[in-house]
Structure formats: structure tokens, C-alpha cells
Amino acid sequence: MTEASRSSRADLRRARVWAILEPAAESRGLWRAVGYALLALIFANVAAVVLETVDSVRARFGGFFRWFEVASVAIFTVEYVLRVWACPASSTYAGSVRGRLRFIRSPMAIIDLLAILPSYLPAVTTDLRFLRMMRLFRIFRLAKLARYSSALHLLGRVVRSRKEDLAVAAVIMLLFLVSSASLIYFAERDAQPDKFTSIPDALWWATVTMTTVGYGDVFPVTTLGRIVGGIVAILGIGMFALPTGILGAAFLEEIQRRHGKRRCPHCGREID
Numbered sequence: 001m002t003e004a005s006r007s008s009r010a011d012l013r014r015a016r017v018w019a020i021l022e023p024a025a026e027s028r029g030l031w032r033a034v035g036y037a038l039l040a041l042i043f044a045n046v047a048a049v050v051l052e053t054v055d056s057v058r059a060r061f062g063g064f065f066r067w068f069e070v071a072s073v074a075i076f077t078v079e080y081v082l083r084v085w086a087c088p089a090s091s092t093y094a095g096s097v098r099g100r101l102r103f104i105r106s107p108m109a110i111i112d113l114l115a116i117l118p119s120y121l122p123a124v125t126t127d128l129r130f131l132r133m134m135r136l137f138r139i140f141r142l143a144k145l146a147r148y149s150s151a152l153h154l155l156g157r158v159v160r161s162r163k164e165d166l167a168v169a170a171v172i173m174l175l176f177l178v179s180s181a182s183l184i185y186f187a188e189r190d191a192q193p194d195k196f197t198s199i200p201d202a203l204w205w206a207t208v209t210m211t212t213v214g215y216g217d218v219f220p221v222t223t224l225g226r227i228v229g230g231i232v233a234i235l236g237i238g239m240f241a242l243p244t245g246i247l248g249a250a251f252l253e254e255i256q257r258r259h260g261k262r263r264c265p266h267c268g269r270e271i272d
Helices: 003-021 030-052 055-089 096-103 105-123 130-146 151-160 163-186 197-211 223-260
Strands: none
Touching: 003 055, 030 055, 055 096, 055 105, 096 105, 151 163, 151 223, 163 197, 163 223, 197 223
């Protein structure tokens, strides 16, 4: 067998593995089975992370949780290695070395790595407090759902299509937050110098008031401060309605686009 023939067969195997592991709207058969299996495993892992925090459950099923963790990490590790090996089959990650480096730096690949990395930490550290903290990062396995959920893909497209509008809304909210903290500071600093010591300290009050949470640990006592508080609470509802309206309109446009136009499953172009 010639070198070119071996290389061609290896490229074909990588393409098959990539087609199985990487979701596509038109995929059927084996990818669907693999996708549902990984989806079920992700949900099971999230459930295990939640249940392990219950002392009675952990005391009774601690052994099962440990074995389940080992099996899950093994499966996710194999999945990660296969993705790194097969990613050059995609035009996005073309190139044996550079393509793989681009894939490893991609957001989803980082999430895949964070999903398995905490389980390998005992091999490199003995600080139990650090281990307990890092094991919480296993919840990143939930983020892997983005690979297998069309709804999450839709959400990603919507956010990307409105990123400029959302950035403007975020800047407006930030300005409103700082302005609210400044107003309440000047209104309350003489009456409550221990609670409104500075504008950065007043940002806590502005945040909980603007979000209408109102913990009650810090609140205005002067007439002017209460007027400012009422205005901030009312306008805060509108501030959070702004990004909601932007995303709602974008969702509607995206859904209409998906249902109103058909695309070729091979080239992605619109079909008249």
C-alpha cells in the first residue's frame, strides 16, 4: 500500500469520525444514536453532581458515584481525543497541526476539556480545598449540551445576530447603574455615612434596586433618597425589558427565516 493510499484512508476515517461526533441538521442514523447517548450521559452527570451534595445520598451511594465518575470521564476523554484527532476533516480546522490548535482553542473544545480536567487533578495536586472547588467545574458538562441541541444553536445565532444591539443595551444599563449609585450616594451620604461611604459601595444598593430584588440590608431613609429609590426601581424594570425585547424580536425573525426559506442540505444555499 502506497503512502498516498494510507493517507487517503486515514483522511476517510477522520471524516467518518467527525461526521459522527460533530452535529449536523441533516445527520441521521449513527450520529443520532451517539448524540442521544452522550446527551443522556451529560444529564446523568449533572444529576450526579447535584445528588453528591446531599450527605445522605452520598453516604449511601458514594461507591456508585465514584465508579460512575470514572466511566464518564473515560467516555468524555475518548470523545475529546477523537474530536482533536478528526477535526482536520473539517474545512474550519484544516491542517494537521494548526487546524488542531485552532480546534483546541475553540470555545466548545475548551468546555470539553473543562468537563474532564477536574477529575485528573488528584494526579497533580494534594490541596483538598482546591480539589473540592475545582470539582464543581464538572458542571461544565452541562454546557456540552450545546453540541446536541438545535434550540441552543438557535440561541447562539440569535445572540450573534444582535450582538451590537445587546452591547448598546449593556452600556445603557451600566450608565444607568452608575448614575443611580451616584444619585443615592449624594442623597444619603450625610444620613447614612456608614452604609453609603462611596459611590462604589452604593453600586450594591443600585444593583439590587434596579433588579427589584431589594434585600433590605441597605435602603434610603431620606425623602430625596426614597424618591431616587422609587425612580430607580421603576426604570429598572424597563432597563431589563430592553434586552428582552431585542432578543424576542431576533428570535421571531430567526424562526420566520427558518420556516419561510428552505436550504440545500449539501451546500446550504437557499432553494427557490
